[in-house]
Every structure is written in structure tokens, then in C-alpha cells.
Amino acid sequence: MxxxxxxxxxxGTLASLSxxxxxxxxxxxxxxxxxxxxxxxxxxxxPVEATDDAFWDQFWADTATSVQDVFALVPAxxxxxxxxxxxxxxxxxxxxxVEKLVQGAESGCHSEKEKQIVLNCSRLLTRVLPxxxxxxxxxxxFWSTVPGAGRxxxxxxxxxxxxxLAESLLLAIADLLFCPDFTVQSHRRSTVDSAEDxxxxxxxxxxxxxxVGFAHSPQPNYIHxxxxxxxxxxxxxxxSEAMYxxxxxxxxxxxxxxxxxxxTENRHAxxxxxxxxxxxxxxxxxxxxxxxxxxxxxxxxxxxxxxAAQVLIVTLDxxxxxxxxxxxxxxxxGTAMDDADPPGPENLFVNYLSRIHREEDFQFILKxxxxxxxxxxxxxxxxxxxxxxxxxxxxLVLFWKLCDFNKKFxxxxxxxxxxxxxxxxxxxxxxxxxxxxxxxGLMHIGVFILLLLSGERNFGVRLNKPYSVRVPMDIPxxxxxxxxxxxxxxxxxxxSGHQRLQPLFxxxxxxxVNVSPYLKSLSMVTANKLLHLLEAFSTTWFLFSAAQxxxxxxxxxxxxxxxxxxxxxxxxxxxxxxxxxxxxFHQLANLPTDPPTIHKALQRRRRTPEPLSRTGSQEGxxxxxxxxxxxxxxGTLKTSLVATPxxxxxxxxxxxxxxxxxxxxxxEPQQSSEDGSxxxxxxxxxxxxxxxxxGGWVLSWKSKLPLxxxxxxxxxxxxxxxxxxxxxxxxxxxxxxxxxxxGTLVGLLPVPHPILIRKYQANSGTAxxxxxxxxxxxxxxxVDPPVWYDTDVKLFEIQRV
Numbered sequence: 001m002x003x004x005x006x007x008x009x010x011x012g013t014l015a016s017l018s019x020x021x022x023x024x025x026x027x028x029x030x031x032x033x034x035x036x037x038x039x040x041x042x043x044x045x046x047p048v049e050a051t052d053d054a055f056w057d058q059f060w061a062d063t064a065t066s067v068q069d070v071f072a073l074v075p076a077x078x079x080x081x082x083x084x085x086x087x088x089x090x091x092x093x094x095x096x097x098v099e100k101l102v103q104g105a106e107s108g109c110h111s112e113k114e115k116q117i118v119l120n121c122s123r124l125l126t127r128v129l130p131x132x133x134x135x136x137x138x139x140x141x142f143w144s145t146v147p148g149a150g151r152x153x154x155x156x157x158x159x160x161x162x163x164x165l166a167e168s169l170l171l172a173i174a175d176l177l178f179c180p181d182f183t184v185q186s187h188r189r190s191t192v193d194s195a196e197d198x199x200x201x202x203x204x205x206x207x208x209x210x211x212v213g214f215a216h217s218p219q220p221n222y223i224h225x226x227x228x229x230x231x232x233x234x235x236x237x238x239x240s241e242a243m244y245x246x247x248x249x250x251x252x253x254x255x256x257x258x259x260x261x262x263x264t265e266n267r268h269a270x271x272x273x274x275x276x277x278x279x280x281x282x283x284x285x286x287x288x289x290x291x292x293x294x295x296x297x298x299x300x301x302x303x304x305x306x307x308a309a310q311v312l313i314v315t316l317d318x319x320x321x322x323x324x325x326x327x328x329x330x331x332x333x334g335t336a337m338d339d340a341d342p343p344g345p346e347n348l349f350v351n352y353l354s355r356i357h358r359e360e361d362f363q364f365i366l367k368x369x370x371x372x373x374x375x376x377x378x379x380x381x382x383x384x385x386x387x388x389x390x391x392x393x394x395x396l397v398l399f400w401k402l403c404d405f406n407k408k409f410x411x412x413x414x415x416x417x418x419x420x421x422x423x424x425x426x427x428x429x430x431x432x433x434x435x436x437x438x439x440x441g442l443m444h445i446g447v448f449i450l451l452l453l454s455g456e457r458n459f460g461v462r463l464n465k466p467y468s469v470r471v472p473m474d475i476p477x478x479x480x481x482x483x484x485x486x487x488x489x490x491x492x493x494x495x496s497g498h499q500r501l502q503p504l505f506x507x508x509x510x511x512x513v514n515v516s517p518y519l520k521s522l523s524m525v526t527a528n529k530l531l532h533l534l535e536a537f538s539t540t541w542f543l544f545s546a547a548q549x550x551x552x553x554x555x556x557x558x559x560x561x562x563x564x565x566x567x568x569x570x571x572x573x574x575x576x577x578x579x580x581x582x583x584x585f586h587q588l589a590n591l592p593t594d595p596p597t598i599h600k601a602l603q604r605r606r607r608t609p610e611p612l613s614r615t616g617s618q619e620g621x622x623x624x625x626x627x628x629x630x631x632x633x634x635g636t637l638k639t640s641l642v643a644t645p646x647x648x649x650x651x652x653x654x655x656x657x658x659x660x661x662x663x664x665x666x667x668e669p670q671q672s673s674e675d676g677s678x679x680x681x682x683x684x685x686x687x688x689x690x691x692x693x694x695g696g697w698v699l700s701w702k703s704k705l706p707l708x709x710x711x712x713x714x715x716x717x718x719x720x721x722x723x724x725x726x727x728x729x730x731x732x733x734x735x736x737x738x739x740x741x742x743g744t745l746v747g748l749l750p751v752p753h754p755i756l757i758r759k760y761q762a763n764s765g766t767a768x769x770x771x772x773x774x775x776x777x778x779x780x781x782x783v784d785p786p787v788w789y790d791t792d793v794k795l796f797e798i799q800r801v
Contacts, residue, residue: 105175142166178203211278281368370421414458434497438638455759460518480523509555521570527577540601593695639776651758
């Protein structure tokens with residue numbers, strides 16, 4: 001599919017060389033190998049000597065080739081054949097290519113010929129590396145030592161001190177990413193500099209973009225951006241060895257390539273981390289706002305930003321659950337990072353990220369990510385007039401990493417309404433992707449981010465801000481707050497998403513539970529949506545059809561209780577909806593527990609329409625400019641994901657004290673051994689087990705249904721509302737709502753229960769999920785050139801929708 005059969009004009013030499021990889025001798029050709037035979041690849045005889053520079057130099061001769069040419073002219077079958085039939089030639093090719101990159105880094109790439117050689121070697125290694133990684137016998141090859149390549153860089157040290165090929169390659173890439181007049185603007189006026197200038201260069205003065213820790217914005221340079229992108233693509237390919245190992249969270253997650261690159265061995269670690277972060281966060285795809293500017297001018301910065309975002313999230317792939325997160329001492333030193341030393345051997349990129357602490361840096365990062373996430377939502381009167389970026393999934397992973405590793409950033413995000421600039425795009429993506437099975441990973445990460453945010457009180461408080469920006473979403477029109485938007489979108493996901501989203505239902509409702517004590521006033525549309533969910537989830541056949549289905553009812557009842565107990569005054573719409581649907585609560589209180597009735601309810605399942613397919617009341621018209629969520633196009637590629645832990649593993653219960661602080665609660669003992677319940681996580685998809693058909697199983701959780709507060713509310717208010725309706729002959733809802741607005745239940749309800757918050761807790765299961773999701777996104781996004789296409793990846797499966 002991806003392998004070109006034709007030879008681009010002027011590329012004959014490389015085309016012949018792609019076949020000559022198999023050649024072990026150049027019989028009937030010129031003595032130097034320059035005169036290539038036209039009769040096709042020759043039969044292998046003996047390995048080509050590593051000292052035959054004339055032969056090997058042909059692979060990176062200074063001809064102008066693109067990375068697409070290299071991929072077209074070096075077919076996958078050819079690389080695999082060399083790997084199997086002439087392994088020494090492939091080994092020598094890799095050694096030589098790395099050697100050329102090291103030489104280019106040492107010399108500073110002053111000549112155009114040197115620059116072209118570096119680029120050609122980079123492209124060739126990008127093409128070959130995945131085929132090295134896919135073969136277990138070759139996987140350790142780059143970590144073998146090269147005789148004479150000492151760690152001191154002198155080349156004369158003992159083999160014991162020799163540097164592995166992978167280390168030499170990574171250090172060369174790091175040097176080349178700060179090479180004056182190649183990837184960064186030279187600070188010198190003279191173009192002829194001595195070689196030692198490269199070694200004495202302070203790369204912190206050459207950071208690519210202004211932002212965190214760097215105030216100077218270098219002049220944009222198309223050539224430098226393109227060269228950086230080529231080297232970053234090679235770097236990402238080096239890191240991609242992780243794709244060729246099966247998911248195994250218990251075996252540790254250290255990627256040796258990332259571990260070395262992000263260690264103190266890399267003298268450019270800080271400026272490179274800063275360059276990647278600033279390049280992503282400073283990017284503005286709209287530019288000066290000229291309509292259709294993306295059609296008139298090519299945006300050479302976007303490919304670099306995409307590559308930078310992908311490299312950044314891979315370097316930050318660090319399991320925070322398995323090691324202590326870097327501490328933040330909070331001192332202000334005038335630098336972008338705190339000066340505290342990293343606690344022991346540490347991923348420096350994670351460490352630098354965790355130590356950012358200045359508010360202006362947080363503002364720069366948050367504004368940049370929010371601007372890019374909001375870009376696909378932009379609407380103008382001219383269709384398709386603004387550029388739409390496509391790397392929002394990488395941005396969501398980056399935002400997750402920022403919140404996970406830097407708690408000061410998380411608190412900064414939550415202390416102002418700026419968090420809503422992240423919330424609205426996430427809800428847009430969730431709503432837009434709900435019918436597309438190829439985007440189930442996007443659904444998960446969006447929900448995980450909201451679960452993380454919902455564990456903090458400030459998030460719930462911020463949701464009370466009125467929602468006035470009309471983003472084009474296929475949801476009912478409402479007048480209300482961001483809390484209304486969140487709940488209406490969640491209702492849409494649950495009622496009209498595809499089946500594979502069912503394991504997310506408990507996460508969605510947990511988010512609503514977490515924010516519910518702080519929601520001052522829900523709209524009537526939202527109130528009806530919540531009652532519709534309760535009505536659907538409390539039908540007898542649904543409750544009895546899977547072991548954990550009753551948990552959804554518990555979540556919804558907890559939402560109602562929180563709002564009634566803590567926000568009764570402003571929520572007359574919800575109180576009215578509860579009164580209107582009071583029969584649902586009475587049915588729950590009188591739920592049958594005898595096996596014959598349970599069995600009869602299950603028999604009705606086939607004849608009863610799916611409850612969640614029913615539309616809620618007051619559906620109304622959708623928002624302007626919206627379109628229904630579309631299913632995946634036939635033939636769309638997707639990557640598989642590992643299972644996510646259940647909500648009990650994802651979260652940790654905390655109780656809110658009177659002073660607002662949180663106190664962790666001991667986890668409740670699991671009852672799976674007693675009631676036969678399977679592990680949580682994919683429980684909604686489970687078939688009904690006859691063993692659960694006992695009345696004892698239903699009684700075990702029915703007796704715990706938190707109905708007391710709602711039943712007391714109904715006991716007090718229903719007679720009052722009925723009396724008003726009879727006395728005044730009321731049929732108008734507004735009059736009843738007015739009565740409820742001025743009513744009070746002070747002293748009539750049970751003592752307010754403590755607020756329980758289920759905070760996200762890092763664990764190895766979610767760390768593995770993020771790793772799989774991240775690499776799946778990177779695999780599918782890199783199609784030009786298709787770096788990993790059709791290679792034997794093990795981390796996930798490639799599937800067609």
C-alpha cells in the first residue's frame with residue numbers, strides 16, 4: 001500500500017541502492033561500487049567490509065532526497081530480507097549511519113554536504129529502525145557496544161568503556177537539534193567557525209521558542225523547522241521500541257531509549273524539554289486571522305509542533321504510581337524551575353515539568369493548550385476558512401501529564417474560570433466522537449481528565465459559571481451553566497453512544513457525583529436528563545441483568561441527595577422533576593426480591609425496547625451549526641486498548657471535613673467472593689448469571705439504597721404541591737416552580753450526610769492504558785511517511801472498523 005513502485009526523477013542511485021542492500025559483493029560493477037548494475041539485486045556472497053567507504057557512502061551521498069523518497073525506494077520486504085539473509089550488512093549500515101550522525105554533530109555541520117548527509121542518514125535510520133525492533137533477536141543490537149567508541153568521546157578507550165550504539169545515536173541527535181545554521185539560528189556573524197564552538201555552545205541560549213524560562217523569540221526559519229522535524233521523527237522512532245513489546249504493567253515500564261535521553265548524560269535535556277514545550281504552547285494555527293490563509297500559504301510550523309508534541313508526551317511516559325512524584329518546594333528563584341535536586345535517578349523531563357512554578361509560565365502553558373484544543377471548534381461565516389489542527393489527542397495527553405506531575409499547575413488551572421476553556425473543547429470532542437468506534441480512546445482520555453479535575457472542589461464551583469458561548473454540538477438548546485453543558489453531554493453519550501462506551505458509564509456518573517454538592521442551579525433540561533437516566537437504569541430487567549448495574553442507580557441517588565442537602569435553594573427545577581417522577585423512587589423502594597419476579601422481569605428484556613434509546617423530555621432543537629455524531633468511516637484503522645481498571649481501582653474515596661479539607665477513607669471490603677460479582681470494569685456488557693437470581697443478592701444492595709432524603713422530600717412537598725394545584729386550579733409549571741423556589745426543608749430532612757469525593761488515584765493499570773493509547777495515536781497519525789505501518793507491533797492490535 002505504502003511502497004512506491006516508481007522511481008522519482010533524479011533518484012536512480014537510491015533506487016538501485018535499495019536493492020543493493022542484499023548485495024554482498026559488487027561483481028561485474030565498478031571497483032568502488034559507484035557504477036550500479038541495472039540487472040537488479042545480485043545474489044548475496046559475502047558481507048561488504050565496513051571499511052569500504054566508497055560502497056557505504058552511496059547510501060547518504062549528497063543527493064537531495066526526501067523522507068518520502070526513502071520510504072518508497074526502500075521497501076519493507078527488502079529490509080526484512082537483508083535482516084534475515086545478510087545481517088552483517090544491515091548491522092554495518094546502522095553502524096555507519098550512526099557514525100555519520102556523530103561526525104555531523106562533532107563538526108557542527110558547516111557545509112551543505114554535511115547537512116545533507118546527516119538528513120539522509122536520519123531518514124534511512126527512521127526507515128530501518130522499526131524492522132530492527134520487530135525482531136526479538138535484533139532488539140538488543142543498538143545496545144551493543146561499538147569498539148573504540150568510548151564514553152569520553154575520545155575513541156581510544158577500552159571496550160569495557162565503549163558506549164552502546166543507542167547512546168551514541170541519541171547524543172548525536174540531541175547535539176544536532178542545537179546545531180547553529182542547521183537547526184538553530186547562529187549567534188555569530190561569521191559563517192566560518194571552528195569546530196570547538198559546537199562543544200562550548202550553551203544550548204540554553206538557543207531554545208527554539210519563547211515561553212517557559214526563555215523570553216527571546218527567534219526569527220522563524222523554514223529550513224531549521226524542517227531539519228528539526230526530521231531529527232525529531234528519528235528520535236520518536238528510536239523511542240518506539242515500546243511498540244514492539246506486549247503490554248505488561250507488572251513487568252515495569254522503563255523504556256531504555258527514553259531513560260537515557262532524559263538522563264543527566266544528555267547535556268541538552270533542559271533546553272530541549274523547554275524547546276518542545278514552548279514550541280507546542282506558543283503555536284497559533286490561525287495566525288493573523290486572514291481567511292483561508294492555510295490554503296494560500298503552507299504552514300511549515302504545524303508539522304514541527306505535531307512532532308514536538310509527540311516526542312514530549314513519550315518522554316513524559318512515566319508511571320507516577322510506581323515511584324514517588326518529584327516534590328515541589330515552592331521557592332522562587334527567578335528561574336523557570338525550582339532549584340531542588342531531583343530525588344535520585346529521575347527522568348529529567350518529568351522532573352523539569354514537575355518543578356515549573358511561576359504563574360506566568362502556567363498562564364502561557366494553559367492559554368496555549370486551550371487555544372489549540374479550541375481550534376477545531378472555531379466557527380466563522382466563511383466555511384472552512386480557518387485552519388483546523390488534528391493533534392488534539394496528543395494535547396490531551398500532554399494536559400493530563402501536566403496535571404498529574406505538577407499539582408501546582410492543577411491548582412492554577414482550577415483557581416480561575418480558565419479551566420472552562422479546557423472543559424468545553426473536551427465536551428465537544430466527547431460529544432462528537434461518541435458514535436465513532438475508532439475514537440473510543442479519545443472518549444476515555446477525555447473522561448479521565450474530567451474525573452481528575454472533578455476530584456477538586458474548585459472544579460465543581462467553576463461549573464456554576466453561565467454557559468454563553470455556543471459551540472456547535474448536537475445537544476438540546478438550554479439556558480444555564482457549564483454544569484448543565486456537562487450533564488447534557490454526558491446524557492447524550494450514555495443514551496446515544498456506541499456499546500463500547502458502556503464501561504465508561506460509572507466514570508461519567510462519578511464525575512457528576514463529585515461536582516454535585518457545588519451545583520447551585522440546574523436547568524429544567526438538565527434536571528429532566530438526570531431523571532431520565534434514573535428511570536432507564538432503575539427498570540427491573542436492567543437492574544437484574546448484570547452484577548454491577550445497580551451501582552449506576554446508587555450514583556444517581558447520591559447526586560440527588562447532594563443537591564437536596566447542600567444546594568436545595570437554587571435547584572427548584574430538579575426538585576420539581578423529582579416530584580414529577582416520584583413513581584420511579586417508589587418503584588425502587590418496592591423493588592421485588594423474590595426469584596420468580598426477578599426471572600419474570602428478565603424475560604421481558606427481549607420484548608422491551610432499549611430504555612436508553614428513548615429521548616428525554618424537552619429534547620428541543622440542537623445547537624446552531626451542529627451535526628449528529630457520525631460513525632467511523634468503513635475501513636478506518638484503529639488500535640486496540642488495554643482494559644481500564646474499574647471505578648473502585650481508579651478512584652479513592654475522600655470525605656470532605658467541615659473546614660473543607662479532605663480525609664481519605666479506608667476502601668470498603670470487596671464482596672465479589674460472596675455475591676459472585678465479577679470484577680468491575682466491563683460489567684455492563686456482562687450477561688446475566690443465574691446465580692445472581694437469588695433474592696438475597698438483590699436484598700444485599702436494595703437495603704443500602706440511599707432513598708431516605710428523597711422520600712422525606714416527597715413526603716413533605718408532594719401534598720403541598722397537590723394542595724396548591726387543587727386550591728388555585730394550577731396547570732402552569734411556572735407557578736409550581738415559584739412555590740418551590742420559596743420553599744424550605746430546613747429541619748425536615750435527615751441530618752446532612754458527609755460529602756464523599758472519589759478522587760482519581762494513579763495506578764499501574766491506567767499507566768499501561770495511557771502508554772497503549774499514546775503509542776496507538778502516534779502510530780495512526782504518522783502516515784506521511786508511514787513510519788510503523790505494516791510492522792509487527794505488539795503493544796496493540798491494528799483493526800479496521
